[in-house]
Amino acid sequence: MNNAEILHEELLTLDSHIDIPWPDRGDAWEDTQARQVDLPKLARGNMSAACLAAYIPQGARDETGHTAAWERVQAMLGVIGGLAGSRGGVTAEVCDTVVGIRAAYERRSVAIVPAVENGYPVGEDIGRITILRELGARYMTLTHNGHNLLADAAIARADLGDAATLHGGLSELGREAVREMNRQGMLVDVSHASRETMVQAVRESRSPVVATHSCARALCDHPRNLDDGQLDLLRESGGLIQITAMPGFLRRGGGAVGIDALVHHVAYVAERIGVAHVGVSSDFDGGGGIVGWRDASTSAAVTEGLAAHGFTTEEIGMIWGQNFLRLLEQAERLAG
Numbered sequence: 001m002n003n004a005e006i007l008h009e010e011l012l013t014l015d016s017h018i019d020i021p022w023p024d025r026g027d028a029w030e031d032t033q034a035r036q037v038d039l040p041k042l043a044r045g046n047m048s049a050a051c052l053a054a055y056i057p058q059g060a061r062d063e064t065g066h067t068a069a070w071e072r073v074q075a076m077l078g079v080i081g082g083l084a085g086s087r088g089g090v091t092a093e094v095c096d097t098v099v100g101i102r103a104a105y106e107r108r109s110v111a112i113v114p115a116v117e118n119g120y121p122v123g124e125d126i127g128r129i130t131i132l133r134e135l136g137a138r139y140m141t142l143t144h145n146g147h148n149l150l151a152d153a154a155i156a157r158a159d160l161g162d163a164a165t166l167h168g169g170l171s172e173l174g175r176e177a178v179r180e181m182n183r184q185g186m187l188v189d190v191s192h193a194s195r196e197t198m199v200q201a202v203r204e205s206r207s208p209v210v211a212t213h214s215c216a217r218a219l220c221d222h223p224r225n226l227d228d229g230q231l232d233l234l235r236e237s238g239g240l241i242q243i244t245a246m247p248g249f250l251r252r253g254g255g256a257v258g259i260d261a262l263v264h265h266v267a268y269v270a271e272r273i274g275v276a277h278v279g280v281s282s283d284f285d286g287g288g289g290i291v292g293w294r295d296a297s298t299s300a301a302v303t304e305g306l307a308a309h310g311f312t313t314e315e316i317g318m319i320w321g322q323n324f325l326r327l328l329e330q331a332e333r334l335a336g
């Protein structure tokens with residue numbers, strides 16, 4: 001093993017955004033070509049922790065849609081919450097506290113951290129956020145593509161009748177949702193949110209916000225990415241952006257996109273707002289994957305890329321998880 005591989009084995013490594021196949025096939029413990037992330041691949045890639053998101057596609061903003069989304073999110077969190085176990089020398093624990101994640105790391109277990117992608121299933125009932133937290137969710141992405149009752153998305157869905165904006169950022173209900181997430185100790189995830197939504201969420205939230213899977217707009221002009229002004233807001237508010245391995249967010253115009261592009265975005269953000277405000281995520285099983293990091297089993301390549309760029313051991317540890325854990329800890333402290 002080279003030095004970066006040894007370092008990778010030692011670090012607490014956390015991937016802040018991974019989807020799960022749905023409907024569930026019960027194959028999370030199989031090393032299968034059908035998934036980029038499963039327990040064997042996480043273990044082989046020396047990943048300490050994985051945020052698995054219950055992703056809910058945006059649908060109609062009506063009662064039927066909200067009821068279906070609510071049922072789906074509970075079923076998905078049920079599957080994610082049921083992943084604890086031991087097979088073939090791999091142990092997984094479902095962790096919804098920083099203490100739990102750190103303890104799993106000490107035991108060399110993989111920590112599964114449940115999350116929700118899209119506030120759509122909340123519908124008009126803020127009380128559902130308590131239930132999502134009880135089901136283990138540690139963050140909720142305010143929107144997916146398409147506006148919901150809480151907020152405007154970065155990408156409107158014309159097929160759902162969306163205009164460019166619906167609320168001009170957060171709705172009144174969305175502001176209430178942010179405050180409730182603060183009370184529950186859930187991180188407010190601004191990936192997929194419109195710029196106005198993001199700016200307003202930073203102001204509304206008592207706890208720093210995170211973009212769990214976005215990139216730098218100055219390097220790649222995509223509406224899903226955060227511009228320099230948004231990055232500066234993250235620095236001022238103590239927030240975090242987790243640069244994601246989505247080729248279209250890393251480089252315009254296609255072609256092979258590799259680890260160098262991911263590291264380039266990380267370095268850009270670190271240079272502008274400080275290494276305490278940047279991390280990494282894969283968006284595996286949700287469209288993510290780049291040359292050199294096609295699935296969770298090759299995650300050491302990211303550490304190699306960061307080390308080759310010149311990041312120190314401490315900085316790589318921050319990028320791979322310590323920054324994200326800091327935000328989770330802050331949310332826990334401010335909860336209640």
Ligand SMILES: [Zn+2]
Nearest residue numbers: 117192213286
């Ligand atoms: Zn997403």
